[in-house]
Structure formats: C-alpha cells, structure tokens
Amino acid sequence: MEYILEMKNISKQFPGVKALNNVNLNIKKGEVHVLVGENGAGKSTLMKILNGVYSKDSGEIVFKGKQIQIRNPREAQEAGISIIYQELNLIPKLSVAENIFLGREPLKKNGLIDWKMVYKETEVLLKKLEIDLDPRTKINKLGIAQQQMIEIAKALSFKSDIIVMDEPTSALTDKEINKLFAVIRQLKESGVAIIYISHRLEEIKQIGDRLTVLRDGNYIGTYEVKDIDIDTIIQLMVGRKVDEKYPKETAEISDIVLEVRNLNNAKLKNISFRLKKGEILGLAGLMGAGRTELARAIFGVDPINSGDIYINGIKKNISSPLDAIKNGIGLLPEDRRTQGLIQKMNVLENITLPNLNSFVDRIFINKKREINKSIEFIEQVNIRTPSPLAKVRFLSGGNQQKVVLAKWLCANVEIIIFDEPTRGIDVGAKVEIYKLICNMAKRGKAILLISSELPEVLGMCDRILVMHEGEITGELSRQEATQEKILSYATGRNKNVG
Amino acid sequence: MLDNNEPKLILNDRRSRLDIKGNLGEYLQRFGIIIALFLMCAFLSITSPHFLTVSNLANVLLQSSINAILALGVTFVIITGGIDLSLGSVLALAGVVMGVILQNYGSIIIAIVAALIVGALCGYINGLFITRLNLPPFIATLGMMSIARGLALVITKGYPISGLPEPIRFIGAGKILGISTPIVIVALLFIICHIILTQTKLGRYNYAIGGNEEAAKLSGVNVNKCKVILYTITGLFSGIAGIVLAARVNSALAIAGMGYELDAIAAAVIGGVSQAGGEGSVAGTILGAIVMGVLRNGLNLLDVSTYWQQVVIGLVLVCAVSLDQLKRR
Numbered sequence: 001m002e003y004i005l006e007m008k009n010i011s012k013q014f015p016g017v018k019a020l021n022n023v024n025l026n027i028k029k030g031e032v033h034v035l036v037g038e039n040g041a042g043k044s045t046l047m048k049i050l051n052g053v054y055s056k057d058s059g060e061i062v063f064k065g066k067q068i069q070i071r072n073p074r075e076a077q078e079a080g081i082s083i084i085y086q087e088l089n090l091i092p093k094l095s096v097a098e099n100i101f102l103g104r105e106p107l108k109k110n111g112l113i114d115w116k117m118v119y120k121e122t123e124v125l126l127k128k129l130e131i132d133l134d135p136r137t138k139i140n141k142l143g144i145a146q147q148q149m150i151e152i153a154k155a156l157s158f159k160s161d162i163i164v165m166d167e168p169t170s171a172l173t174d175k176e177i178n179k180l181f182a183v184i185r186q187l188k189e190s191g192v193a194i195i196y197i198s199h200r201l202e203e204i205k206q207i208g209d210r211l212t213v214l215r216d217g218n219y220i221g222t223y224e225v226k227d228i229d230i231d232t233i234i235q236l237m238v239g240r241k242v243d244e245k246y247p248k249e250t251a252e253i254s255d256i257v258l259e260v261r262n263l264n265n266a267k268l269k270n271i272s273f274r275l276k277k278g279e280i281l282g283l284a285g286l287m288g289a290g291r292t293e294l295a296r297a298i299f300g301v302d303p304i305n306s307g308d309i310y311i312n313g314i315k316k317n318i319s320s321p322l323d324a325i326k327n328g329i330g331l332l333p334e335d336r337r338t339q340g341l342i343q344k345m346n347v348l349e350n351i352t353l354p355n356l357n358s359f360v361d362r363i364f365i366n367k368k369r370e371i372n373k374s375i376e377f378i379e380q381v382n383i384r385t386p387s388p389l390a391k392v393r394f395l396s397g398g399n400q401q402k403v404v405l406a407k408w409l410c411a412n413v414e415i416i417i418f419d420e421p422t423r424g425i426d427v428g429a430k431v432e433i434y435k436l437i438c439n440m441a442k443r444g445k446a447i448l449l450i451s452s453e454l455p456e457v458l459g460m461c462d463r464i465l466v467m468h469e470g471e472i473t474g475e476l477s478r479q480e481a482t483q484e485k486i487l488s489y490a491t492g493r494n495k496n497v498g
Numbered sequence: 499m500l501d502n503n504e505p506k507l508i509l510n511d512r513r514s515r516l517d518i519k520g521n522l523g524e525y526l527q528r529f530g531i532i533i534a535l536f537l538m539c540a541f542l543s544i545t546s547p548h549f550l551t552v553s554n555l556a557n558v559l560l561q562s563s564i565n566a567i568l569a570l571g572v573t574f575v576i577i578t579g580g581i582d583l584s585l586g587s588v589l590a591l592a593g594v595v596m597g598v599i600l601q602n603y604g605s606i607i608i609a610i611v612a613a614l615i616v617g618a619l620c621g622y623i624n625g626l627f628i629t630r631l632n633l634p635p636f637i638a639t640l641g642m643m644s645i646a647r648g649l650a651l652v653i654t655k656g657y658p659i660s661g662l663p664e665p666i667r668f669i670g671a672g673k674i675l676g677i678s679t680p681i682v683i684v685a686l687l688f689i690i691c692h693i694i695l696t697q698t699k700l701g702r703y704n705y706a707i708g709g710n711e712e713a714a715k716l717s718g719v720n721v722n723k724c725k726v727i728l729y730t731i732t733g734l735f736s737g738i739a740g741i742v743l744a745a746r747v748n749s750a751l752a753i754a755g756m757g758y759e760l761d762a763i764a765a766a767v768i769g770g771v772s773q774a775g776g777e778g779s780v781a782g783t784i785l786g787a788i789v790m791g792v793l794r795n796g797l798n799l800l801d802v803s804t805y806w807q808q809v810v811i812g813l814v815l816v817c818a819v820s821l822d823q824l825k826r827r
Contacts, residue, residue, distance in 0.1 A: 301716065325718040339716055342709035344776040353706060353717040356699050364697045407717065 004029045010059035019045045023219040032194045037214035038426035051083045052076045082155035083164040092140035097122035100154045125153045145176035164195040173286045238428045246459025251278035251441040263307030267293040269471045275446045282461030283450040290470040291450045295417045299331045300324040330408030334419040340404040348374040348388035354411040377406040398429025417448045454483045468492040546799040562791030563680035568762035571735025573783045574728045579708045579775025580635035584642035585736045586755035588620040591646040592740030597659035597750025614737045621733015625726030650752035660749035670745030691780040708775025768818040
C-alpha cells in the first residue's frame with residue numbers, strides 16, 4: 001500500500017458551476033503534500049469533500065486501503081483526517097484544554113466531566129509539540145500563531161493520520177512560520193501526512209515533498225517538489241505565463257500631500273513621516289508592529305492622543321472616517337470581507353457608498369448616473385462581474401479587492417492606504433492589483449502600502465518605512481532596501497531614525 | 499427600471515451564473531409569500547362563503563392597518579440589524595398624550611402633532627440609548643417598552659379617555675373615496691417608506707449598516723447619526739399607529755397595543771426582512787402584515803378559538819423563517 005489516501009476521479013457540480021472535474025489526489029504516509037491552484041481552482045471544494053462538508057457527485061475515496069464514505073466533519077476527524085482552516089475554529093472564551101476536548105470530554109463513572117483527565121491529556125499534547133502553555137489559558141489570550149498550534153494539538157488528539165492546513169502562514173511572522181515548519185517536520189517524522197494549501201509559493205520549496213496542481217476544477221498533475229521550479233508551478237496554475245511579478249513603473253514624485261508629525265496614541269509612538277504625490281511608500285514590519293494601527297489612526301478610526309496630520313500643508317483634524325474621506329484619504333482595510341465590503345450589497349452600491357452624496361439630486365439618488373459611473377470604474381479597474389448589480393459575495397477575492405479599489409477611485413481621494421492588498425489573492429490577480437496601484441501613482445495619487453510580504457514591499461515601493469512596536473525604526477530608499485535591512489529594523493535590532 | 503441598463507458587461511466569469519441563482523433565490527423569497535397568500539385565500543374562499551366578499555376583504559385590510567403601520571416603522575430598524583420592542587408602549591403613550599390634550603385643550607392639530615412628537619421622541623431616545631450608551635437594541639427598547647407604558651399609565655392614572663371629537667374619529671373610522679381612512683394612511687406610508695428605502699441616501703445607508711456596520715463606517719457612513727434617525731422614524735410610526743388606533747376605538751387607553759410589537763416584528767420577518775440585517779423591503783413587510791390579517795380573519799371565519807389562533811400564528815412565523823433559512827443554504 002503506497003498511499004495512505006487516494007481520492008480518485010472526484011467530481012462535484014454546484015448549480016451552474018462544475019467545481020471539480022475528475023480530480024485525483026494521492027497522499028503518501030508522512031509527506032507534506034502541497035495543493036496549489038488559483039482561487040476558484042477547487043482546492044477548498046476538494047478539501048471540504050474530504051472533510052465531509054460537501055458530498056461528492058462521483059469518484060471514490062480510499063483511506064488506509066479501504067473505500068470510505070465521509071458524511072460529516074466529525075466522521076472525518078474520527079477516521080483520522082483533520083482540517084485546520086484559515087479562519088481558526090476555536091472558541092475564544094474557553095480554555096485551551098476545553099477547546100481541544102470540546103464535544104468529547106472524557107466522563108467519570110458518575111457521568112460528570114473528568115476535568116483532571118482533560119487537563120492532563122492536554123498537557124501531554126502540548127509537551128509533545130513543545131508548546132509552553134498552561135492548558136487553562138483562555139484562547140482569547142493567545143496570538144494567532146499560538147491558536148494555530150492549539151488546532152494542531154487538537155488534530156493530534158484525534159490521532160490524525162492526515163492534517164490539512166489551509167493557508168496556515170497567512171497571518172504569521174517569519175519566526176512563527178519557522179516554528180510551524182519545525183512542528184510540521186516533527187509531525188512528518190511521526191508518520192502524519194500533511195496536505196498543505198498556500199498562496200505563498202516560496203514556501204513550497206521550503207516545506208513540500210510533492211505537489212498537486214488544480215486549475216478551474218481540473219486535475220493538472222502531481223509533481224516532486226525537487227524537480228520543479230516556482231515559475232513552472234505558476235505557469236501550471238494559471239495556464240499561461242505570468243510575465244512580471246512586480247510590474248513597477250516609477251511615477252513622477254512631486255509635492256508633499258500627507259505629513260504626519262509626532263503622532264501618538266495607545267499603540268503608536270511618535271510617528272512622523274511625509275508622503276508625496278505619485279509616491280508609493282511602503283510600510284513594513286512584523287505582525288503587531290502597529291502598521292494597521294497607524295493606518296486606522298490616520299483614517300480617523302482610532303483616536304489620536306497627540307500629534308498632527310497635515311494634508312497639502314494644512315493642518316487637519318480627522319476624528320472619523322468621514323473626516324478622512326472629506327480630506328481625500330481612502331483606506332483599503334486589511335480584511336476586505338469584514339471591513340472593506342458589504343457582501344449583501346451589489347457591486348454598484350459598494351462602489352458609490354463613500355461618495356453617495358455626488359449621486360444625489362435634491363434628496364433622491366440618481367440611479368442612472370450611478371450605473372454609468374460604476375460601469376466606468378468597473379471597466380477602469382477591470383472587475384470581472386456579470387453586471388454592476390451582481391452581489392459582491394459572488395466575486396472572487398481579487399475582484400472583490402478591485403471593487404474596494406474602485407470605491408476609492410469613485411470617491412476621488414488623493415491619498416490611498418492599502419493594508420495588505422494582496423492577502424489571500426491568487427497570483428494572476430495579484431499582478432493586476434499591482435498594476436492598478438502603479439497606475440494610480442502615475443495619475444498622481446499618493447500611496448501608503450502596508451504589506452507583510454517583503455518581496456512585495458521591495459518590488460513595489462519607492463521608499464520604505466519599517467515599524468517595530470509602534471515606532472518607525474527605519475527608512476530605506478528603493479535602491480538601498482533589502483530583505484535583511486528591513487528585517488533588522490523590523491525586529492528592533494537596528495534603528496536609523498532619530 | 500434598472501434592468502434595462504444592466505447587461506452592458508460581458509458574462510465572462512462563471513460566477514455570473516451563481517449570481518443569477520442568487521437573484522432567483524430572492525425572487526423566490528418574494529414570490530414565496532405571494533404564493534402562500536394566494537393559497538391561503540383560495541383555501542378560505544372554498545371553505546367559507548363569507549371570505550371572498552368585498553366587505554370581508556376590506557375588513558381584513560382595515561384590521562391589519564395598525565399592525566401594518568407598526569411593521570412598516572420597525573422594518574427600518576430590523577434592516578439595521580436591530581429591533582424595537584417598544585412599539586406597542588409608544589403607541590399607547592402617543593394615543594394617551596393625544597387624548598389628554600383633546601380632553602383639556604380641545605385643539606385637534608396640537609393633539610395630533612404632540613402625539614407624533616412623543617412617538618418620534620421615544621424613538622430618538624431609543625436611538626441615543628443604542629448609539630451613545632452602547633446598549634444592545636433589545637435592552638434599550640425593552641427599557642423604553644416599560645418607560646413608555648409606565649408614563650402612559652401615570653398620565654391617565656389608568657382611566658380610559660373616551661369620546662374623541664368627530665374629526666379625530668374620521669382618522670380611524672372615516673372613508674376617503676369609499677376607502678377606510680386607515681387603509682389610505684397605510685398606503686401613503688408604504689409609498690413614503692418605499693421611496694426612502696430605495697431612492698434616498700438614508701435608505702442606502704440603512705442597508706449598508708445592516709449589511710456590515712464596520713465596512714459602512716470605514717466607507718464614511720455616519721453610522722450613529724443614521725441609526726438615531728432610523729429609530730426616530732420607527733418611533734414616529736408608532737405615534738401614527740397610536741393616533742389611528744385611538745381614533746378607531748374612540749378612546750385613548752394606557753393599556754392599548756400590548757404585545758403589538760411582536761405582531762409587527764412577525765409581519766416584517768414573515769415578509770422576508772432579515773433579522774441579521776441588511777435585507778428586506780417594505781413590500782415584503784406589507785405582505786407579511788396582510789398574511790397575518792388573512793390568517794386571523796380566516797381562523798375567525800372557521801370558528802377557531804382565539805387561543806388556537808395564537809398557536810397557529812406562532813407556527814406560521816416559525817415556518818416562514820425556517821423556509822427562508824432553507825433557501826439560503
């Protein structure tokens with residue numbers, strides 16, 4: 001028996017969409033098997049079938065030599081298949097141990113929960129993963145990386161033979177990623193197979209043994225990681241050649257549009273910087289360095305304790321997003337699903353929301369003008385939607401992000417803050433977003449680009465600010481910036497701003 | 499109106515079909531209630547000879563009018579993702595204020611305006627409770643439910659104020675071009691609500707707040723201001739309902755409208771206004787109110803006791819919402 005899991009000729013039809021078409025996936029014991037494909041390629045659908053969330057239309061699943069039917073996630077877990085989703089599934093107000101044994105608490109003879117046993121077992125699990133934590137700690141006290149480890153501990157407690165990890169590194173710092181990879185290697189050695197889904201292709205080389213590529217619901221092939229290079233993987237994923245990863249074009253950089261002087265609040269210490277017209281200013285740093293907090297402070301979401309913001313040389317008092325928009329600032333928030341868009345509304349309504357005033361005649365919204373204007377922006381940023389009246393929830397991640405972008409173009413702001421604009425977006429759409437950002441700079445917008453992906457910051461920005469614990473610790477020009485320099489400022493080892 | 503301008507863009511994405519499915523679901527939801535209403539009417543016309551008569555149908559609408567006014571008002575706050583439990587109490591307070599002014603000063607205009615202001619003020623205070631004190635809408639309006647009812651009892655000392663002047667009675671019992679005044683009022687309010695929700699900034703913001711409050715805020719919507727306005731509108735509608743009810747029964751009672759809030763919320767929810775917020779229409783709400791009216795009327799005609807009527811209406815509410823949930827899957 002070579003494979004521990006074989007998924008053969010799996011097909012799944014959703015109304016109007018063939019999500020999977022005769023897809024195969026074979027997993028060996030103790031390997032890290034990377035599953036790649038653009039958004040909508042069918043990775044999640046395939047994993048949800050493996051986990052019993054969806055039922056397959058045809059095909060078979062052979063697990064440990066036996067054909068099995070998985071009807072729900074519980075059955076999958078009990079059979080030895082665990083999934084760790086990108087959005088972690090822990091209950092914040094319960095403790096580590098309570099979460100791990102949720103729904104299957106060991107009972108004493110009298111029918112009450114054997115808490116002693118729960119905590120003891122949890123301790124053993126945590127020790128095994130070398131996690132230094134009290135099993136009684138509440139989940140909401142833990143960072144994302146630690147929560148992820150708890151999910152892994154939970155998977156182990158089911159004696160899983162296969163653990164699926166969906167984008168496990170998307171919210172982790174480099175240090176945390178190394179820790180995760182160490183744990184993955186340890187799991188491998190003990191014979192657990194990992195199905196690893198990630199948009200970060202550079203990780204494949206670091207951690208993967210074999211990989212399977214899906215495209216538009218079709219099985220493209222399975223390859224040994226050591227025999228394939230990243231460019232080839234990208235080509236297989238998108239079915240064409242992606243010419244340039246960072247299509248940087250330098251725009252004419254002129255007057256200062258935004259100046260922040262000695263900004264302080266609960267999360268920020270003495271932040272000062274200037275942003276010019278046509279400039280793409282990068283904001284790098286580790287998770288929790290205060291980059292998002294800085295964006296929120298400038299945009300008027302979080303209060304400022306002291307310090308001033310100047311727009312075009314004039315001091316402004318910005319105490320709400322509404323003030324910020326009136327002063328020509330727009331923000332693409334970190335999480336487009338929960339902060340950037342209103343999923344229940346359509347593309348048009350989302351695009352015109354910040355600037356609805358300009359579509360109002362007397363008291364009524366002029367819908368004709370709204371439609372014409374939104375079509376103009378849909379074409380300008382190339383949103384693939386059947387109509388301006390389609391609900392945004394039916395668009396792919398990349399297209400949703402373009403709707404957020406169109407929103408700020410429609411609002412005609414001068415300064416745009418991008419907070420992780422390409423998180424969770426597939427390769428092809430990423431390049432499109434980069435092109436749009438460059439285009440906007442060329443048209444004289446000033447851009448602040450927050451990103452955790454260093455290659456993105458290096459590839460896109462004219463100048464880079466690095467933050468560490470709420471402070472700006474370094475400033476680098478495009479020419480002098482390297483990953484190493486950014487990291488040394490980001491970890492606080494070095495400082496060059498006085 | 500919008501559809502004519504729609505298909506300019508190319509269908510180049512396979513998700514487009516999903517979108518059409520999404521719309522289908524919405525149409526189903528809208529027509530689902532119409533089909534249910536039609537089936538109910540068909541059944542009742544067969545089983546009772548009295549159902550399908552002009553006078554009975556007019557009666558159904560008249561009986562539904564108070565519930566319809568409250569339901570129209572509460573639709574706004576349910577779309578924000580909130581709730582208003584104070585509708586019935588505010589209705590009583592507004593009616594009683596009108597009654598007291600009529601009794602002591604006799605000025606009809608002042609009495610009506612005062613009732614409207616009291617209703618709007620209660621809603622405004624609900625809005626302040628929710629936005630300034632950060633109370634959950636359930637708690638804030640539960641408080642108002644008790645406050646308004648208590649004030650109504652304090653003002654009247656529990657005695658009814660009866661014998662209202664003729665012009666007021668016209669509001670409840672009169673006819674305009676052969677149609678009962680309350681029905682005309684409901685029709686006017688419906689049109690106004692529909693226009694607010696579909697054609698104005700406030701309406702758009704209402705859906706945006708209910709759809710995703712955080713995203714609405716980050717798009718520059720003044721969420722708190724909008725919420726206060728929307729709760730004020732709901733209160734105003736309770737005030738209108740208070741005037742119409744007092745006029746109809748020719749007396750202002752401090753105990754009027756007990757439990758009406760639940761009927762109004764039920765009507766909106768049966769009409770497809772999502773309690774999660776961000777979805778729904780006043781057309782749905784009106785249909786929901788009519789469904790409840792027809793149901794009550796039909797059960798009366800079929801000689802079902804009022805006790806059992808409660809049971810049936812509860813079941814219908816649960817069924818309507820669970821069907822809605824099923825469709826979403």
